[in-house]
Amino acid sequence: MKPVKVAVCGLGTVGGGVFNVLQRNASEIARRAGRPIVVEQVATRNLNPSCDTSSVYVCQDVLEVTENPEIDVVVELIGGYEAAFELVMRAIKSGKHVVTANKALIAVHGNEIFQAAREAGVVVAFEAAVAGGIPIIKSIREGLTANKINWVAGIINGTGNFILTNMQQAGRSFDDVLAEAQALGYAEADPTFDVEGIDAAHKLAILSAIAFGVPLSFDKVYTEGISRIDIEDIRHAEELGYNIKHLGITRRTENGLELRVHPTLIPKDRLLANVHGVKNAVMVHGDAVGPTLYYGAGAGAEPTASAVIADLVDVARAMGSDQESRVPYLAFAEQADDLPVLPMEDIETAYYLRLLAVDRPGVLARVATILSEQGISIEAIIQKDVSEGELVPIILLTHRTREAAMNEVIRQLESLSDIAGGVMRIRVESLNDQ
Amino acid sequence: MKPVKVAVCGLGTVGGGVFNVLQRNASEIARRAGRPIVVEQVATRNLNPSCDTSSVYVCQDVLEVTENPEIDVVVELIGGYEAAFELVMRAIKSGKHVVTANKALIAVHGNEIFQAAREAGVVVAFEAAVAGGIPIIKSIREGLTANKINWVAGIINGTGNFILTNMQQAGRSFDDVLAEAQALGYAEADPTFDVEGIDAAHKLAILSAIAFGVPLSFDKVYTEGISRIDIEDIRHAEELGYNIKHLGITRRTENGLELRVHPTLIPKDRLLANVHGVKNAVMVHGDAVGPTLYYGAGAGAEPTASAVIADLVDVARAMGSDQESRVPYLAFAEQADDLPVLPMEDIETAYYLRLLAVDRPGVLARVATILSEQGISIEAIIQKDVSEGELVPIILLTHRTREAAMNEVIRQLESLSDIAGGVMRIRVESLNDQ
Numbered sequence A, B: 001m002k003p004v005k006v007a008v009c010g011l012g013t014v015g016g017g018v019f020n021v022l023q024r025n026a027s028e029i030a031r032r033a034g035r036p037i038v039v040e041q042v043a044t045r046n047l048n049p050s051c052d053t054s055s056v057y058v059c060q061d062v063l064e065v066t067e068n069p070e071i072d073v074v075v076e077l078i079g080g081y082e083a084a085f086e087l088v089m090r091a092i093k094s095g096k097h098v099v100t101a102n103k104a105l106i107a108v109h110g111n112e113i114f115q116a117a118r119e120a121g122v123v124v125a126f127e128a129a130v131a132g133g134i135p136i137i138k139s140i141r142e143g144l145t146a147n148k149i150n151w152v153a154g155i156i157n158g159t160g161n162f163i164l165t166n167m168q169q170a171g172r173s174f175d176d177v178l179a180e181a182q183a184l185g186y187a188e189a190d191p192t193f194d195v196e197g198i199d200a201a202h203k204l205a206i207l208s209a210i211a212f213g214v215p216l217s218f219d220k221v222y223t224e225g226i227s228r229i230d231i232e233d234i235r236h237a238e239e240l241g242y243n244i245k246h247l248g249i250t251r252r253t254e255n256g257l258e259l260r261v262h263p264t265l266i267p268k269d270r271l272l273a274n275v276h277g278v279k280n281a282v283m284v285h286g287d288a289v290g291p292t293l294y295y296g297a298g299a300g301a302e303p304t305a306s307a308v309i310a311d312l313v314d315v316a317r318a319m320g321s322d323q324e325s326r327v328p329y330l331a332f333a334e335q336a337d338d339l340p341v342l343p344m345e346d347i348e349t350a351y352y353l354r355l356l357a358v359d360r361p362g363v364l365a366r367v368a369t370i371l372s373e374q375g376i377s378i379e380a381i382i383q384k385d386v387s388e389g390e391l392v393p394i395i396l397l398t399h400r401t402r403e404a405a406m407n408e409v410i411r412q413l414e415s416l417s418d419i420a421g422g423v424m425r426i427r428v429e430s431l432n433d434q
Helices: A013-024 A026-033 A062-067 A082-093 A103-120 A136-143 A158-170 A174-184 A198-212 A231-239 A301-318 A363-373 A403-415 B013-024 B026-033 B062-067 B082-093 B103-120 B136-143 B158-170 B174-183 B198-212 B231-240 B301-318 B363-373 B403-415
Strands: A004-009 A037-043 A057-059 A073-076 A097-100 A149-155 A242-252 A257-267 A279-286 A290-297 A348-357 A378-383 A392-398 A419-428 B004-009 B037-043 B057-059 B073-076 B097-100 B149-155 B242-252 B257-267 B279-286 B290-297 B348-357 B378-383 B392-398 B419-428
Touching: A004 A013, A004 A062, A004 A301, A013 A026, A013 A037, A013 A301, A026 A037, A026 A301, A037 A062, A037 A301, A062 A082, A073 A082, A073 A301, A082 A097, A082 A103, A097 A103, A097 A301, A103 A198, A136 A149, A136 A198, A136 A279, A136 A290, A136 B136, A136 B301, A149 A198, A158 A174, A158 A231, A158 A242, A158 A279, A198 A242, A198 A257, A231 A242, A231 A348, A231 A419, A301 B136, A348 A363, A348 A403, A363 A378, A363 A392, A363 A403, A403 A419, B004 B013, B004 B062, B004 B301, B013 B026, B013 B037, B013 B301, B026 B037, B026 B301, B037 B062, B037 B301, B062 B082, B073 B082, B073 B301, B082 B097, B082 B103, B097 B103, B097 B301, B103 B198, B136 B149, B136 B198, B136 B279, B136 B290, B149 B198, B158 B174, B158 B231, B158 B242, B158 B279, B198 B242, B198 B257, B231 B242, B231 B348, B231 B378, B231 B392, B231 B419, B348 B363, B348 B403, B363 B378, B363 B392, B363 B403, B403 B419
Parallel strands: A004 A037, A004 A073, A037 A057, A073 A097, A257 A419, B004 B037, B004 B073, B037 B057, B073 B097, B257 B419
Antiparallel strands: A149 A242, A149 A279, A242 A257, A279 A290, A290 B290, A348 A392, A348 A419, A378 A392, B149 B242, B149 B279, B242 B257, B279 B290, B348 B392, B348 B419, B378 B392
């Protein structure tokens, strides 16, 4: 069969990986795809020293590839919003298929992009946008089609997991490990997107849309990062039998969808609690299949290239099928409008609270009373011994309750004269994988 | 679009699950597939009390469905070899697509079945044949197409994993836990297929073919079960930092493919070492993506139905594509013939050995000399204290070596007058997942 001709736009880390893996594994990929996949053009401002581009046409202007009649598929790896959005829309309007690793682009502009792609009859594929090399989009969108999905929970930001893992294993501070992650190239100079959960929120918005058949709703994701996590919290969690992980969670409830990114205590014996370093893992719970888990590299040149190229092979196949037989962009032919995203006050979970109390009789009773008045049961309490006159750390683990009730508890606790400073709150999920 | 009409053959555990999930999740499945998937006919000798078949045409003779012009897809869930083979071949020759959960059928007759299907232009899908509800066939065949696969290692028999988990956690004997597994319905009255590794060998043959692009070679799988594993071995392994799991392993080496099913010591901190109970998990290591892992229910009515129905949705889509654009049955359009299966003597791994020695001076030196003469280094030795006059258990952990060298070591050890009885040998794999 005729080769599929590809334009690689952006020859940075991921672009270089795609270029090199397509060359190195060309014959194996062609044997799988039933035809060669050939890089016909590269658009990049800077060449990548790891790539031998001597026999490929290289241009500087990415938009040039949309005018090249030879190109079947445009691979968008320039990142960011505006230039990427323009490139993708121009490619679609030129009748070219698109493969992208750009989660921000899909999470924010996906609804519009897919609408344009549907009208132009082209594929837009984005496996690499979530969890790097793990085929999680394919697994949910095609592998679990029999299921009503109950929930999805994942470690979907490798930088954050690297930081939490190193804090826990080496007893180091957040700032200290962040600096190391930056030196290793795992974190950007401005680490906001990773450590404040925005990157995870982009990915969670995509996972939620394909799991539940709802429109992309990035703007409705509750997002909390890991920068407030103290090594003390990690140690208390361990003592209680938990590890702290930064999770994206989306769950179907009777009233709507939970959609939230935040640090989470997970029981130590869960597989998710044992995913360490820069690795990613996503649990998907379906009503028929039960719990399933997908693990692997969430970033890096070749793992991300693995996902981009798998999309290229899928596009090559889709070129031989009629449009209505293709897998819908967001898993469902039409998005449901009867599953609103719940406000954070309406979600239900268990909680870890850490507070500093003045060492006075009756403090614990006052704390317990406030929880009890909101109907919240306490599962465990740790009260640490301190020298006389010091503030006493109290750690509480509660049973499940509504976030609104917990907000009220925290408001009341923080207004007690016995309690110094703010209350640290971390959510707790059981995420049973058996 | 026009509904896809399905005949479900066999209404036992899995058939009942497929029937019920197709009804319960009909609207969600139709929204994903772009068209309804409808059970038009059921062929079964015995009705399943969990299924309301009142509005479906039920026949007794499975071959009848191949004559029904209304049927698009035949779902083979009768199990076994001969009747299933006849049904599938008749369905293919009648131009019907086939979905099956039958690993024995695919592992043994797959090459012939796919040849017939290619000629008839129909799909034969078998996601449910390996690791139940986990979309592992799809992940390897479509999700990792960019990769040269290095190795695949999996816990692919839930019964065996249930037995090993319970032996370890409760300190019980193999026979005792097997009896419980039989009472719970996890093991058959004749447990040979599960506990002697034949079921795992069927699945491994399929995984190896799709990972490496080679023909199905079930008859070349080295197969060793778990019935010889003693609780003592599990305890010694724990002391050395390992859990014992029953694995299927296939690895690409310079000289050919390793293809083997046997109990294996895995370092305790690996994710695979922490897969417990009846659950399955498969690690796939690709040259671009690195290690990935897929976890979930490996058996049971609805998890298996999840995989069968995902195949039905894929078949529904494939009906709208030209044949050469479909995913090849065994992942590659053509099977390579330059990757022979290595004889077991040529595989390389590390070893755990347990022997019983007479309590005499110099025994350990004689044992160590035998290993050293074969060029094998010892990583760890445990020699247990015993009362005077008793036989002394010696446990050895070796570095990697060729199986042939280890066979020679064991032959020499067993001929020593100091050593009582046979030598217990369990292979050790590091299976790095970082």
